[in-house]
Amino acid sequence: MKKLCLMFAVVLTVLLAACGEMSQQDVVDKLTSNLEDAKSYYATGVMEVDNNGQVYQYNVEVAYQKPENYKVTLKNETTNNEQIILKNDEGVFVLTPALNKQFKFQSDWPLSSSQVYLYQSLMTDILNDAEATFESGEDAYTFETKANYHGNRDLVSQKITFDKKSLTPAEVYVVDSEGEPRISMKFSSFNFDEKLADGYFDCQQTMEYSQETMGEGVINVLDDELYPAYLPEGTTLVNKQAIDIEEGQRIIMTFSGDQDFTMIQEPVTYNDSVGVESVAGQPVMINGTIGALSENSITWVEGGVECFLVSETLDTEQLVSVAASVSNLAEK
Numbered sequence: 001m002k003k004l005c006l007m008f009a010v011v012l013t014v015l016l017a018a019c020g021e022m023s024q025q026d027v028v029d030k031l032t033s034n035l036e037d038a039k040s041y042y043a044t045g046v047m048e049v050d051n052n053g054q055v056y057q058y059n060v061e062v063a064y065q066k067p068e069n070y071k072v073t074l075k076n077e078t079t080n081n082e083q084i085i086l087k088n089d090e091g092v093f094v095l096t097p098a099l100n101k102q103f104k105f106q107s108d109w110p111l112s113s114s115q116v117y118l119y120q121s122l123m124t125d126i127l128n129d130a131e132a133t134f135e136s137g138e139d140a141y142t143f144e145t146k147a148n149y150h151g152n153r154d155l156v157s158q159k160i161t162f163d164k165k166s167l168t169p170a171e172v173y174v175v176d177s178e179g180e181p182r183i184s185m186k187f188s189s190f191n192f193d194e195k196l197a198d199g200y201f202d203c204q205q206t207m208e209y210s211q212e213t214m215g216e217g218v219i220n221v222l223d224d225e226l227y228p229a230y231l232p233e234g235t236t237l238v239n240k241q242a243i244d245i246e247e248g249q250r251i252i253m254t255f256s257g258d259q260d261f262t263m264i265q266e267p268v269t270y271n272d273s274v275g276v277e278s279v280a281g282q283p284v285m286i287n288g289t290i291g292a293l294s295e296n297s298i299t300w301v302e303g304g305v306e307c308f309l310v311s312e313t314l315d316t317e318q319l320v321s322v323a324a325s326v327s328n329l330a331e332k
Helices: 001-017 025-039 119-128 203-213 316-322
Strands: 040-051 054-065 069-076 082-088 091-096 101-105 133-136 140-146 156-161 167-175 179-193 237-244 248-256 261-266 277-278 282-286 291-295 297-302 305-310
Touching: 025 119, 025 133, 082 203, 082 291, 091 203, 119 140, 119 156, 119 167, 261 316, 282 297, 282 316, 291 316, 297 316, 305 316
Parallel strands: 101 277
Antiparallel strands: 040 054, 040 179, 054 069, 069 082, 082 091, 091 101, 133 140, 140 156, 156 167, 167 179, 237 248, 248 261, 261 305, 282 291, 291 297, 297 305
16 A cells, blocks of 8 residues: 555656646746846836825836846826936936936945845845745746835735746735735736847936936925824824925924934925935835935935935834825824
8 A cells, every 4th residue: 555655656746747847946946047047137017005095006117137237117107207216337326307316325225125026136035035935826936925125114025926937027915914915016028138228227318318208297296295194102293394495385393202203395396407416325115206214314205295204213114114104194
């Protein structure tokens, strides 16, 4: 009987191998080798970010060229406004063409945290999680891993799905501690060894091309002031001051408690100069917008409003949590 069972197990193993069924390690090895062999890739898709029930949708374009050139374009589907995060030999940049603004970061992006739209980041999260789970479906391979979103403790895990035939990313879902989906990325195309034009990763050429093609009126400033839905325990709003400026109003909110912070907001303005502003910090995702995170402050644009949050008592995770909760729907 034992011999019969052993023979059955051997036959089953041979049949599975013949059918091309791959183990978790087989899939990981193949995904890794595909990336190592590729000279470049180009992908498109749609990303959705859920912020307290307010959903932001972005059309995403991703390009990579060996060894370390990256370009990620995020276009808000409602406003048509673009932000571009770009890495080349000169550094890491975030461009906002509608405002003619360029920021240069002293950063190790994209290795500093998870990125739903980058093949390298997805593979890093899979390889670094010894407890990652694996499922082989009819049309796809799915991994479930820990998430590593810089400064955002609410994003704890993610499901990463690869198309079974092409072994390219298909979908990514990031969930919070309650299992609720917070970020999704659905790829509509993904091509290895895509030919990219000369100057494709040049900052100035990227800025000029985007400004020529984006049209006008893409920055729409919100009428309502913004407010954080999340506050550290014991922290409350103690003062609000509105100052008239040329573009409208600058609103300064002071929050006090065991963990004090100040939030400043004002309408975004077009930058007439062509200079690049250096930032000591990391680019970080705030509701689908790229913000600048330093040791004690974070700056980002929300609905045509430039926000600045600074604190001597909040750590970087709390800074991001407060910033990510900011909206004009939050109860004041």
